[in-house]
Amino acid sequence: MKLSVAVIALNEEKSLAKCLDSIKDLTDDIVVVDSGSGDKTVAIAMKFGARVFERRFDNYAGQKNFAVSKTSNEWILSLDGDEEISPKLFEEIKNIPESTEFDGFSIPRKNIILGKFIKYTRWQPELDRHIWLWKKGKGKWAGEIHEEVTVAGAVGKLKEPKIHYQYETVSLFVAMMNRYSQYDSEKRVKKGERFSFLRLIFDPLYNFVVRYFYRLGFLDGWRGFVLSYMMAIYHIEIWVKIWQKRR
Secondary structure (H helix, E strand, C coil): CCEEEEEEECCCCCCHHHHHHHHCCCCCCEEEEECCCCCCHHHHHHHCCCEEEECCCCCHHHHHHHHHHCCCCCEEEEEECCEEECHHHHHHHHCCCCCCCCCEEEECEEEEECCEECCCCCCCCCCCCEEEEEECCCEEEECCCCCEEEECCCEEECCCCEEEEECCCHHHHHHHHHHHHHHHHHHHHHCCCCCCHHHHHHHHHHHHHHHHHHCCHHHHHHHHHHHHHHHHHHHHHHHHHHHHHHC
């Protein structure tokens, strides 16, 4: 399998070396798209022999499709700058036969949040399984927020995970909530959704119950409670911002 790796990054000097080190022996074509880093991200990418492109960020799908457009091999593996592939996933990808019947593969993802692997709380690797490996020309990123790859063809499943190191602190998680709730509320207003007091109450409560109880968040200890609580707040933010935009 002739593979290119497409990476998007912004101020990832803490994580990018780990990301690129995990895939450097898997490919001869690494593309890194930077959106204005003020740290050593670009220098680290160049140290690993990546081809680096600068692009102003518009949305995640746009950024990732641009990265894919700059690749040169038949297959694409998409990563963020704060992700890496596990050694077992490295071997699994390496052993995919050239004659595979599939045009894409979904991969589970392990999320390291607040310094620990979150096994439950709706961050289970299998619940965070998406298509991150596909044949170029057969797949494309879609969606301004919570973007996904759609593949025109058969999709197989890989067993081993990639690893996502995200939100080392509560402050970083809150910043994410503010950013994503802005995107989410704008998208809903464009679709014609109106403010709903009932959903302002129901959505956060439902989200907390699903994460903390149904998805066994309590087994993640205090992190499970904090993450369930903050995701409830996230849904409050969305509806308050919809109200503000509709005024």
